[in-house]
Structure formats: C-alpha cells, structure tokens
Amino acid sequence: MFAFIIRRITQAIFVMLVISVIGFAIKQSVGDPVREITGISVSVAERDALRDKLGLNDPFPVQWFRFVKGALHGDLGNSFKYKRPAVQVILSKAPATLELVLTTSILVVLLSIPIGIYAAIHSKSWWARLAMGGSIIGVSIPVFLTAILLIYVFAVWLQWLPSFGRGELVEIFPGWKSGFFTWSGLAHLFLPTISLTSIMLPLFIRLIRAEMTETLQTEYVKYARARGLKENRILYVHAFKNTLLPVITVGGVQLGTLIAFTILTETVFQWGGMGSMFIKAVEDADTSLMVAYLVFVGLIFVVVNTVVDVIYGYVNPMIRTGGGK
Amino acid sequence: MRFFKKITGSNLFYNFLRDPMAIGSATVLLFLIVASFGAPLFAPHNPYDQTTIDIMDAELPPIWTGAADADSRFLLGTDPQGRGMLSTMLYGMRVSVLIGVGAVVLQSLIGIIIGLIAGYKGGRLEALLMRLADVQLSFSTYMVAIFISAVFQGIFGMGVYSDYALGLLILVIGFAEWPQYARTVRASVMAEKNKEYVEAARVIGLPQWRIMFRHILPNTMTPVLVISTVQVANAIMSEAALSFIGLGMPPSQPSLGSLIKSGFDYIASGSWWISLFPGIALVVLILSINLLGDWLRDYLNPKLYKD
Numbered sequence: 001m002f003a004f005i006i007r008r009i010t011q012a013i014f015v016m017l018v019i020s021v022i023g024f025a026i027k028q029s030v031g032d033p034v035r036e037i038t039g040i041s042v043s044v045a046e047r048d049a050l051r052d053k054l055g056l057n058d059p060f061p062v063q064w065f066r067f068v069k070g071a072l073h074g075d076l077g078n079s080f081k082y083k084r085p086a087v088q089v090i091l092s093k094a095p096a097t098l099e100l101v102l103t104t105s106i107l108v109v110l111l112s113i114p115i116g117i118y119a120a121i122h123s124k125s126w127w128a129r130l131a132m133g134g135s136i137i138g139v140s141i142p143v144f145l146t147a148i149l150l151i152y153v154f155a156v157w158l159q160w161l162p163s164f165g166r167g168e169l170v171e172i173f174p175g176w177k178s179g180f181f182t183w184s185g186l187a188h189l190f191l192p193t194i195s196l197t198s199i200m201l202p203l204f205i206r207l208i209r210a211e212m213t214e215t216l217q218t219e220y221v222k223y224a225r226a227r228g229l230k231e232n233r234i235l236y237v238h239a240f241k242n243t244l245l246p247v248i249t250v251g252g253v254q255l256g257t258l259i260a261f262t263i264l265t266e267t268v269f270q271w272g273g274m275g276s277m278f279i280k281a282v283e284d285a286d287t288s289l290m291v292a293y294l295v296f297v298g299l300i301f302v303v304v305n306t307v308v309d310v311i312y313g314y315v316n317p318m319i320r321t322g323g324g325k
Numbered sequence: 326m327r328f329f330k331k332i333t334g335s336n337l338f339y340n341f342l343r344d345p346m347a348i349g350s351a352t353v354l355l356f357l358i359v360a361s362f363g364a365p366l367f368a369p370h371n372p373y374d375q376t377t378i379d380i381m382d383a384e385l386p387p388i389w390t391g392a393a394d395a396d397s398r399f400l401l402g403t404d405p406q407g408r409g410m411l412s413t414m415l416y417g418m419r420v421s422v423l424i425g426v427g428a429v430v431l432q433s434l435i436g437i438i439i440g441l442i443a444g445y446k447g448g449r450l451e452a453l454l455m456r457l458a459d460v461q462l463s464f465s466t467y468m469v470a471i472f473i474s475a476v477f478q479g480i481f482g483m484g485v486y487s488d489y490a491l492g493l494l495i496l497v498i499g500f501a502e503w504p505q506y507a508r509t510v511r512a513s514v515m516a517e518k519n520k521e522y523v524e525a526a527r528v529i530g531l532p533q534w535r536i537m538f539r540h541i542l543p544n545t546m547t548p549v550l551v552i553s554t555v556q557v558a559n560a561i562m563s564e565a566a567l568s569f570i571g572l573g574m575p576p577s578q579p580s581l582g583s584l585i586k587s588g589f590d591y592i593a594s595g596s597w598w599i600s601l602f603p604g605i606a607l608v609v610l611i612l613s614i615n616l617l618g619d620w621l622r623d624y625l626n627p628k629l630y631k632d
Contacts, residue, residue: 011456136619142607142611148600149604156592253462255465256463257467260566268589279570
C-alpha cells in the first residue's frame with residue numbers, strides 16, 4: 001500500500017511538472033513582458049538592459065526552473081489587467097465557483113443515486129424509460145442553451161429570478177464572500193445551479209444505472225438471491241456497495257467536465273467565479289492569469305484524482321499490485 | 326448493385342428496419358445533412374453575400390408572431406446583422422457538421438495509430454502512451470479544447486484565429502479527443518493480438534506494420550464505428566461550446582454555436598428567436614446522432630462504454 005501511494009504521488013508530481021512546462025511555454029510564446037512593463041517610449045538599449053536584468057535572456061530550462069520555484073512559493077506572476085498577483089485574483093474568485101459547484105454536487109448526488117438505481121432495477125417500467133429518455137435529451141442539450149432558455153423564461157419573460165451576478169454577499173470569513181446567507185444571494189444561485197445540474201445529472205444517472213445493471217448480473221447477487229435474502233437487502237446493501245466504487249472513480253474523472261461546464265455556465269450568468277474570469281483573461285490576452293488558472297485547475301485535478309486513486313486502491317486491493325495500469 | 330444488395334441483405338439493415346427509433350433518427354439526420362450541405366440550393370438567402378444583407382433588416386421577428394416589423398422574406402426572422410435566420414442556420418449547420426466530422430476523422434487517425442502501436446508493441450511505450458491518454462482524458466476533452474484554443478488565440482491573435490477558425494477548430498477538437506479512440510483500439514488489439522491468425526501472420530514473416538494495419542486493424546473496427554457516432558455528436562457539442570465562449574467560429578462565418586452566442590447578447594431585449602432556432606437545430610442534430618449511436622451500440626454490443 002505504501003509503495004502504491006508513493007507511486008501515485010510520483011506520478012502526480014510528474015504531471016504537475018508537465019503542466020508547468022506547458023504553462024511556462026504559453027507564457028513564453030504569448031506576449032512580451034518587457035513591452036508590458038515599459039510601454040512604447042523606451043529605447044531599444046534600455047529594453048535590452050531590462051530584459052537582461054529580468055533574466056529573459058537565460059536559457060529556457062533556467063527560466064522554467066525559476067517559474068517553478070516561484071510557483072511553489074505561490075507566485076505565478078502578476079495579472080496584467082487586475083494589477084495584482086494572479087494567485088490572489090484566482091483565490092478571490094474561487095468561493096463563487098466553489099459555491100456553485102457545491103450546490104450542484106449536492107443536487108446531483110441526491111437525485112442521481114435513487115433515479116439511477118430505480119432505472120436499473122425496473123428497467124422496463126415507464127418511469128425508468130422516462131428517466132433514461134430524459135437523460136439522453138439532457139446530455140444532448142448544451143449547458144449554455146439550457147442556461148439561455150432558463151434566463152429567457154424566468155428572468156426576461158416571467159421576471160421571477162435574476163439572471164446575472166451573485167446578488168448580495170456576506171463575508172463569512174476573510175476572503176470568502178458567500179451568497180448562501182441572503183435571499184438575494186440564493187435567488188441568484190438558483191438558475192446557474194439548475195443549468196449546471198441539468199448537464200451533470202444525466203451523466204451520473206446513466207453511469208449509476210449502467211454499473212448497477214452490471215452488478216445485478218454478477219454471481220454473488222444471484223447467490224444472495226438463492227440464499228433467500230430479502231430483495232431490499234440484496235439491492236441496497238450487497239449490490240449498491242459495489243456500484244459505488246466505479247462511480248467514485250468515474251466521478252473523479254468527471255471533475256474536469258464539471259469545471260469545463262462551470263466555465264460555460266459562469267459566462268452565461270456573468271457569475272463572478274474563476275470560469276468567467278478565465279474567459280475574460282483570454283479576451284484581454286492576460287497571459288499570466290491564464291497560465292495561473294491552468295496551473296491552479298491542473299493542481300486541483302491532480303490532487304483530486306490522486307486522492308480518488310488512493311482511496312480506490314485502499315478499498316480495492318487488486319488495483320495496488322503492478323497489474324493495474 | 327451488388328454492393329447495394331449486400332447492404333440491404335445484411336443483419337444490420339434488417340435490425341435497422343425493425344427499430345422505429347433508429348429509422349426516425351436516421352431520417353431526421355439525413356434531412357438535416359441534406360438541408361445544410363444543400364444550403365446554397367435551398368436557402369432563400371446567401372448569408373455570405375454582403376450585397377444582399379441590409380442592417381436595416383436586423384432583429385426582425387419570425388413572420389408568424391404577427392409583429393408589425395415582421396417581414397415576409399424572413400420566415401424565422403433575422404439575426405443582429407440582418408441575415409435571415411433560416412439561411413444563416415442552414416449555412417451554420419454545414420459549418421458545425423464539417424467541423425464535427427473533420428475533428429472525428431483527425432482524432433480517429435491519431436487515436437487508431439497510437440492505440441494500435443501501444444496495444445501491439447506493449448511494454449514501456451504502451452505504458453507511456455496510455456498514461457498520457459489517461460491523464461489527458463482526466464482533464465476532460467472540453468477542458469483541453471478550451472485551453473488549446475485559448476492558447477492558439479493568444480499565439481495567433483484574434484484576427485488570424487478567426488480567419489483560420491474552421492481548420493484550427495478541427496485541429497483543437499481532434500487533438501482534445503484522441504484518447505477515446507486510443508483506449509478503445511488498444512483494448513481490442515489486446516484481445517486480438519494473441520489469436521491464431523496473428524500468430525500465423527507472424528510465423529510467415531510479415532512485417533510488423535502489415536500485421537498491425539492489415540490484419541489486426543480491420544478486426545478492431547466494430548468498436549471504433551460505435552464510438553465514432555457518439556464522437557461526432559461530442560465534437561459538434563465542443564465546437565458549439567467553444568464558439569459560444571468566443572473561441573470558435575467568428576460571427577462572419579457563423580456556426581450554430583456562434584449564432585446562439587450572437588442571439589444571447591440580445592436575449593434581454595426579448596429577441597428570443599436568434600438563440601432559439603439555432604439551439605433547436607443543434608439539439609435535434611446532436612440528439613439524432615446520439616440516438617443512432619445508441620442503437621448501433623445496442624446492436625453491435627461490444628461492451629465498450631459505461632457512460
């Protein structure tokens with residue numbers, strides 16, 4: 001087990017190094033830091049002197065090493081637009097995204113598990129067919145389209161709910177402004193959460209149904225039936241336990257999808273989170289902020305996936321040994 | 326003629342005729358494709374022809390709404406630039422389908438070659454390639470596509486990017502989704518490579534590439550075919566998403582995604598039709614491809630994906 005954890009962590013570090021190379025390469029190829037600092041009225045000689053002083057003439061690996069060293073100290077450069085360290089900008093936007101993701105995840109977990117299990121057990125019933133049909137339609141409707149539709153119906157037409165921004169916020173502790181504690185904040189949270197859920201929920205319903213169907217066909221479930229155990233016990237204790245494992249792993253992988261959809265949802269609702277910040281950074285060619293976001297999101301991915309892998313290895317011993325590549 | 330007979334006599338075709346869902350979605354898909362690729366013939370206007378566009382026609386509502394400014398020339402109304410929605414949508418769908426299919430061709434090429442080599446050669450190379458695929462996949466294709474196009478836009482600048490948007494998008498989406506193919510192909514190659522016919526080919530001394538591409542590859546085509554349908558739908562979705570956040574097709578050459586985006590800017594003023602019609606077209610397109618893909622998967626049932 002120890003060796004397994006070490007191996008996973010080494011891999012995670014390697015992936016982070018690759019991300020840092022990519023991020024650094026982007027920084028190198030887009031934009032010229034000297035021009036950003038000096039403007040146009042500075043002579044070529046002065047620029048070259050500055051370039052030397054900033055170490056921009058050093059070989060690529062040396063500069064990359066400096067970049068990684070800075071990143072480890074939480075320094076990913078300054079945002080060109082906000083005139084602040086990029087990491088600070090990201091951290092100030094993170095609570096908005098986290099709150100949106102949190103409410104969505106709660107909804108998805110609460111709804112997908114019962115619906116998925118029901119659809120697997122009663123696969124021929126009309127409700128199950130409705131759920132599966134609904135989920136294939138849900139997967140086929142892009143998240144921004146759902147969002148636009150919701151905005152049109154609830155904000156433009158009925159005028160019940162607000163369509164952009166986060167509403168009134170309360171600072172629950174330094175740096176974390178939450179919309180959970182005011183009516184206006186909750187009202188603003190409503191439409192974005194529904195949009196994001198509409199795309200994530202079908203993915204999980206389909207996944208849980210598929211896993212559960214597969215588990216129900218295994219020998220040990222048949223054996224449990226043959227032993228005359230109560231059907232509910234077989235379904236919810238024996239079968240469901242083994243359904244959850246793959247769902248957790250795939251759930252870890254879906255984190256990337258979730259973040260991508262968060263970018264789209266935040267853009268539509270002008271939600272002041274990391275996603276809309278990233279799109280603005282791209283529009284403004286704010287390279288440092290873009291790269292910082294890449295590294296930050298990469299870090300979240302790598303940490304979550306490594307933790308999921310380790311938990312999985314802990315629960316399922318087959319993965320730990322060398323064969324499980 | 327013999328080819329035609331071969332198709333109509335096959336099990337696949339028999340099964341197809343007995344599944345109303347499959348026939349329905351195939352008909353809808355065929356209709357959409359013919360309508361979009363025949364756009365120069367069917368569309369009442371040409372949205373690329375600057376001389377026929379009048380900015381005074383901008384944002385006219387569809388004719389059946391009975392609004393005072395509805396114009397009988399524009400059945401579904403007009404977009405913010407005064408182009409007829411119907412014509413622009415048909416041309417836009419052509420762009421979307423082109424990018425979707427183009428991206429799938431590219432990603433299947435990359436994925437099949439990598440998957441074949443990894444599965445056949447094994448060892449270190451396989452571990453490296455598959456690890457790479459896993460890592461890229463864990464970032465999700467959307468995320469990778471958004472990042473690459475953001476970087477491209479940064480490197481080339483907005484102007485150049487929109488000039489070559491079609492090709493670049495195919496490149497971006499194709500590159501973002503290759504791991505799906507690589508994994509699928511590798512899994513089938515692993516199952517195939519120890520069978521007798523491969524052994525036999527090896528014994529008579531055929532070169533490795535010939536065994537890989539002429540002997541093993543044809544036997545891995547079934548799962549590839551199945552994921553291809555779903556991948557086309559995914560690629561069209563990715564394109565729409567990229568265009569919506571402004572990293573895709575420019576407004577002058579709109580795809581369905583960029584049309585939805587241009588409509589979104591006017592939604593607060595109540596111009597719902599600019600977003601709604603391309604949106605419906607996009608959903609129907611994706612849904613019909615997905616349903617057809619589902620049918621194909623159920624028919625061939627190679628236990629591939631558990632999505």
